Amino acid sequence: MVFTKAPPGPVASQNAGSNTDSATTVQRCAGERCSNPVAKKVNGGKAGGLGRFCSGCQASISSAASNSSQSASLLDPSQNRKVHSKRPFDNLSPDGSLLEPKKSRISVSVRDFSAFSKDLETAERCELVSRIRQLISIGQECVTESNRLASVLRNTEDAFTAYKVAFADEAFKSFTSKCEQVASCCSATRPESSTLVVTVREDAAEEQVDTQIIDQLLDAADSGPVPQTVRRKEGKVFISFSDAVQSGRAKAMMESKPESVRLFQTVNTQPKLYPAIILHVDVDDLEALKTEIAFRNPIAKNSIKKVHTIFRSQNNITGHAKLFFGDKSIRDAVLKAGRLFAFGRRFRVVEVDLNREVRRCYRCQAYGHISKSATNACVKDEVCGFCAGSHSTKTCTREGQPKCANCFKAHRAGDPSCSHQTRAVNRFRAAIDQ
8 A cells, every 4th residue: 555655764573563672672663664663651551552653654644544444554464453542543444344244233233324325426337236235235134133133022022921921810810719718718607697487367467576576585685596687578577587596596486485376377487599580481380390490400400499470471371480499509500501491492591680570569659569469458549650640550641751759750660770779679689699
């Protein structure tokens, strides 16, 4: 390479990195054809960078670096290293290094592509072809690196999803185990309640039967069984106790005490039953229906205690019947299956519509009783179920918007949205599911 100013002096030694005079310990210039002495640093430190050259070589290197991109040839080839310094004029790397990939995870991200567009008008055809090939190679590297990173990202996302699922499974298992423990503790500490059904004698129908009378009959204040609730309905008294033991003691006392025998005709334990509805079945012989269901369906065997008809067609013997199960889990399993088999056919089974089950008097529109029964009849004034007027619902001639007789809102009495209807349904649901 030709310099504007040739370095003075004879050719330097081939070992430029350690070009020193052993006798006089004088630092020699690191130039390829120069052996002039180099002045030591004032602070006594090691010479580095351009400090390894004499003043003449330093001027030549600076001039060559400003006019050409190959100033690194001034260095001794045996050293083959760059001079590292924070000063910009110490960078002896040629411009050709811009075309070489940097040592980075994504090598193309640190390239300087300005070299490819240099001298496009004057460059020869072979040079342009070489640049294009290099750009194609860089593009292929970009695609390969992009695919690799996309694969790494997918694997990371899959691993993160697996970690989330595993964490959720462990949390759910821990939660369900705690719930099962709490449920088992609650079921072990809270026994199932029991109810006695007492029939009042006809000659004692006018006598008062309330909580105080039952407490006196059972000696509740003196370590006797303590009733929880006492309610009377249509000649019968329903007495609930906290468990079957208390109910059994009360039944024995009420059947033996003279005061109780004078008031009550029968004392029976009311079984806890759970209802469901079977649709479009033969309701002509309910006992045969009960036997057939128990025979054809192993899941319901010996669990159905009673069968009642709730609807019967006027043209044939088919209708809807209510099945009473003695086990809540069996009833729920039948409802989940949604079917029962009988008489060689499959019949649909649905839940009880509590809005139809609640007791509402069609005479006064009040809840808790019906207009007519075997032992009692409503004697209150008639109230219309459509307009809340003082007349029967059948004879109502009013048109337009209805009016509830209980909450006085714009709907008929017994509407599912009525607050009185909702409370009655909740009471009935609590009674059948407790």
